[in-house]
Amino acid sequence: MTDTVKINRGLKGVYFERSGVSHIDGAKGELTYRGYSIHDLATQSTFEEVAYLLIHGELPDAQQLADFDARLKSARHLPPAILDIISACQDGHPMDVLRTAVSALAALEPASRETGEEAFIENGIRLTSQVPMIVAAHEAIRNGRAPTAADPDLGHAANWLWMLKDEKPSTDAARLADVDFILHAEHGSNASSFAARVTVGTEANLHGAIVTALATLAGPAHGGAAEDVMKMVHEIGKPENAAAYVKQKRANREAVTGFGHRVYRAEDPRARHMRDGVRKLGEEMGAPEWYEILQAVVEAMQPYARHGLNVNVDFYSGVIYQLHGIPMDLYVPIFAIGRMPGWVIQCIEQQRKNILIRPLTLYDGPDTRAYVPIEQR
Ligand SMILES: CC(=O)SCCNC(=O)CCNC(=O)[C@H](O)C(C)(C)COP(=O)(O)OP(=O)(O)OC[C@H]1O[C@@H](n2cnc3c(N)ncnc32)[C@H](O)[C@@H]1OP(=O)(O)O
Numbered sequence: 001m002t003d004t005v006k007i008n009r010g011l012k013g014v015y016f017e018r019s020g021v022s023h024i025d026g027a028k029g030e031l032t033y034r035g036y037s038i039h040d041l042a043t044q045s046t047f048e049e050v051a052y053l054l055i056h057g058e059l060p061d062a063q064q065l066a067d068f069d070a071r072l073k074s075a076r077h078l079p080p081a082i083l084d085i086i087s088a089c090q091d092g093h094p095m096d097v098l099r100t101a102v103s104a105l106a107a108l109e110p111a112s113r114e115t116g117e118e119a120f121i122e123n124g125i126r127l128t129s130q131v132p133m134i135v136a137a138h139e140a141i142r143n144g145r146a147p148t149a150a151d152p153d154l155g156h157a158a159n160w161l162w163m164l165k166d167e168k169p170s171t172d173a174a175r176l177a178d179v180d181f182i183l184h185a186e187h188g189s190n191a192s193s194f195a196a197r198v199t200v201g202t203e204a205n206l207h208g209a210i211v212t213a214l215a216t217l218a219g220p221a222h223g224g225a226a227e228d229v230m231k232m233v234h235e236i237g238k239p240e241n242a243a244a245y246v247k248q249k250r251a252n253r254e255a256v257t258g259f260g261h262r263v264y265r266a267e268d269p270r271a272r273h274m275r276d277g278v279r280k281l282g283e284e285m286g287a288p289e290w291y292e293i294l295q296a297v298v299e300a301m302q303p304y305a306r307h308g309l310n311v312n313v314d315f316y317s318g319v320i321y322q323l324h325g326i327p328m329d330l331y332v333p334i335f336a337i338g339r340m341p342g343w344v345i346q347c348i349e350q351q352r353k354n355i356l357i358r359p360l361t362l363y364d365g366p367d368t369r370a371y372v373p374i375e376q377r
């Protein structure tokens with residue numbers, strides 16, 4: 001029996017469900033949300049439109065978008081107790097603070113305990129607005145200032161930057177954040193979305209599933225990569241050091257962060273938009289060296305590209321945040337802000353034809369044996 005069972009470690013290559021939300025062609029390096037190319041959405045859409053598309057299945061018309069936008073804006077409130085909780089754990093990593101605050105919202109807002117599709121949509125929209133508020137409030141509190149109130153005249157991305165820095169963002173900065181959120185909004189059965197589905201599979205509520213997703217996103221093999229890429233860029237210091245850095249990593253058989261993906265064998269299509277953003281922003285801000293270091297790493301990794309090892313979405317995003325003066329430990333929370341609609345719709349899909357997700361592990365421990373009382377061990 002043990003010899004005949006095929007084990008798919010890490011569930012590599014296993015289909016566990018059907019999904020109508022996003023499609024990844026890993027060989028070609030293509031990604032679509034509900035059939036629309038990520039390139040069209042990144043260049044022509046807004047985060048609000050993309051969130052509507054993901055959750056409701058179609059692009060909104062002008063009235064539908066206005067209504068959806070009004071729903072998002074009217075959800076820009078946090079119970080005062082959340083600010084106390086953020087204050088109490090302000091020295092923690094922002095991802096731990098965010099996860100704790102979302103968990104506390106489940107206890108503080110009775111509506112969050114409801115299940116069913118309408119409740120998931122309502123709670124999902126509310127959380128999509130609250131997650132960026134929590135991240136911004138934490139940044140304010142740990143820097144000794146009162147959280148900035150939301151501005152109803154600003155869209156989702158611009159309002160987040162406004163609350164984060166207590167400064168009105170430029171149109172370009174707001175658009176860059178908007179594009180970043182669009183690119184991160186959904187990605188099939190990635191680790192955090194799968195984990196959220198496992199939670200919904202037990203008929204738990206959406207807040208519980210989002211807490212699971214946040215915990216899973218935080219690791220360096222998933223959403224934590226952007227922070228690690230920035231640390232790598234600092235460690236490399238100048239472009240001419242990149243080749244030696246990569247050589248050493250490969251010699252130690254260590255992963256070069258920001259490269260590799262479970263599904264893509266061609267370049268992650270999202271990286272293109274980030275790369276363009278880093279190059280342009282670096283030139284505009286008189287700081288082209290970050291882009292040059294990244295490109296020197298790409299150059300040094302060329303021999304491995306043949307084997308399908310390419311940059312992923314997180315390779316370039318850290319430098320964009322750094323050029324905007326955003327602290328490194330906020331990079332994963334930024335990913336979470338963008339991923340909210342993706343998690344929400346994955347949870348809704350799971351709930352529509354719910355099934356407990358419970359695979360098997362093949363036992364390879366000791367044979368059955370006699371219990372030995374403690375005094376005889
Ligand atoms: C938003 C996201 O979550 S994107 C991913 C963000 N994570 C990172 O950037 C961290 C660095 N990358 C990694 O650790 C990995 O690429 C993962 C965890 C993302 C995917 O891992 P896997 O699915 O196991 O990758 P895969 O099976 O394709 O690996 C194939 C080979 O490439 C190697 N490889 C994969 N990624 C890297 C990397 N970043 N650097 C060097 N080698 C790598 C593997 O070690 C493996 O080599 P082997 O066949 O000699 O054992």
Ligand SMILES: O=C([O-])CC(=O)C(=O)O
Binds near residue numbers: 189222312
């Ligand atoms: O799909 C994955 O495995 C990881 C990823 O790129 C994402 O979640 O955006």
